[in-house]
Amino acid sequence: MLLAFDTATAQVSVAVHDGSDVVAERVSEQAMKHGEHLAPLIAEALASAGATVSDVTGIAVGVGPGPFTGLRVGLVTARTLGLALDVPVHGVCTLDVLAAEAVASGAVVGDFLVATDARRKEVYVAGYSAEGTRLSGPDVLRPADAASLRPVVGEGAVLYPADFPHAVGPVRPSAGWLARLVLSGTVEPLDPEPLYLRRPDAVATAARVAAERPSP
């Protein structure tokens, strides 16, 4: 059993793949509650698949890019489960998951972009071939600097229609497609390292005002 999850967008997505297909999938109902929702959704998805944690033979995790706090919840969960269950952890770029679903569902025919919400009026963006091979990115850019008339998959196209007028395919990454992508062997698995794309110093100044040494 492959346990897959992605926390690189506002939602948490969890899936269980039994080797032939996705047998359970769960998506969080509330946004930005990664820390609260991920573990219960994993337990629910495994139960729904008639499995227990001891049946898990591998873990697939979206490594972003995405908002840092949620992204870290997914990565630390994947790494810690990998350690405790003694199973391998496969990282996949979250934008590749959206691209794989767009290609498989026939939403795109030629070259296309994937764009997700990077907040602070920016998008995470990558370019793909018609087959779903990443040709550029991922980068973090202002929508105007990434503007394109090509088909654009992901929430970025929904948020910035003026810059991405041709929105197609899935809006949010699905852990089911993350699992399928890993098992298809068509992507090079990455280490479960977060793709932050922004330096921590960039957020340091604002954050410091709030808390200089807040823990006892």
Add this chain to the structure above:
Amino acid sequence: MTRMNEPLVLGIETSCDETGVGIVRGHTLLADAVASSVEEHARFGGVVPEVASRAHLEAMVPTIQRACSDAGIALRDVDAIAVTSGPGLAGALLVGVAAAKSLALALDKPLYGVNHLASHVAVDQLEHGALPDRCLAMLVSGGHSSLLLVDDITLGVTPLGATIDDAAGEAFDKVARVLGLPFPGGPHIDRAARDGQITIDFPRGLSTRKDLERHRFDFSFSGLKTAVARWIEAREASGEPVPVADVAASFQEAVCDVLTRKAIDAAVSNDIDTIMIGGGVAANSRLRALAEERAAAKGIRVRVPRPGLCTDNGAMVAALGSELVARGRQPSALDLPADSSLPVTTVVA
């Protein structure tokens, strides 16, 4: 003496800049692995939350592995997982809470999301055995300065007083900065003060008769910090050298004088014969000495864990978790949130 029938508890702490994983059996400390990102924050002069959170993610698995190896146990031997769920930095807490949930899920063991402050109290059981039925806890650190009445640490604590502005450790950091000493300020001021004399009479916050009517057990260190800065400015303006060691000693005395005076007043007025001191500032040598001296005069016993257990660590979380398991307290649910402002009165979230 370790008894094998006592619960083996793993505790995780990530509320600030230390990634701590501790393992205890009953009151016996088996491992206390800590990875700190303090060096990365030094150039900012304070903890940068995003830098701390990134460091927690990177340190988590290696620190768990080191703790297990130090304790000579396998993860599957663990009976329960405890984790700091608040108070602290939201993003930093989340990393520890998510890791703890993963362990609870993978090992099918109970999860306890616990209060960081209660953990600072519980840790002394690893050093000096069971806490007395009633004690006064003074927690002093970069984030808090509180006086707490503790009857049963697994049920709750009663806050008697707290700082109304800066925490004691924060004052150490800020005064260190104006003296040109590195961050974190506590250990550097302690060291500098050893070569100095208490020559300057800096103000004692909330100590006048009028203040004591409303703030008998509260602290204030903001005015003291300002007074030190003004004193140094005046010295520099007059072209005289700043006697760093004397300023450090005099400032440290002002802080320790107020802390110990109020702690002993709180203990005496509540008829308590034991004061427990915890938190990073409890590592200060003058605070320990002055507390011992003044408490002894009143027949009060002082318990202070060794410095490594006063600063943030996973052992203190495991120590509280162990007590919760032993008393049969209800574990937390798997949707346990990280709560950056968890009230001191909530022991288990």
